[in-house]
Amino acid sequence: MRDDHERLRDVLEAIARIERYASRGRQTFEADELIQNWMVRNLQIIGEACSGLSRGFRSAHPEVQWTQIVGMRNILVHDYFSIDTDLVWQAIERDLPALRVQVETLLRTSGGSSWHRDRS
Numbered sequence: 001m002r003d004d005h006e007r008l009r010d011v012l013e014a015i016a017r018i019e020r021y022a023s024r025g026r027q028t029f030e031a032d033e034l035i036q037n038w039m040v041r042n043l044q045i046i047g048e049a050c051s052g053l054s055r056g057f058r059s060a061h062p063e064v065q066w067t068q069i070v071g072m073r074n075i076l077v078h079d080y081f082s083i084d085t086d087l088v089w090q091a092i093e094r095d096l097p098a099l100r101v102q103v104e105t106l107l108r109t110s111g112g113s114s115w116h117r118d119r120s
Helices: 004-022 026-031 033-051 055-060 066-078 085-110
Strands: none
Touching: 004 026, 004 033, 004 085, 026 033, 026 085, 033 066, 033 085, 066 085
């Protein structure tokens, strides 16, 4: 089972994959279905990784919007045919940079030493 540290690394990797294509701009995102699918898939990975974090870890770090991140994942997975690309792009442009900084800070300051491996 993946621990909290590994899940945070998964989040950073997915953010990096999104940023690689987001740098091409919104017009490219809107025009290219493959890039849209790539970004949506990586947003799903971010939400899945966050949902797998231990409750204790999430509770210890309420500054991160865990519930909203997981909620977006659920929408992207279960309401796939009604995905609003405007909202996806807004999340990429507005929310991902802040999430990246938060996750990098958590990895740097915690170092994984006090993290829970259990699901409580």
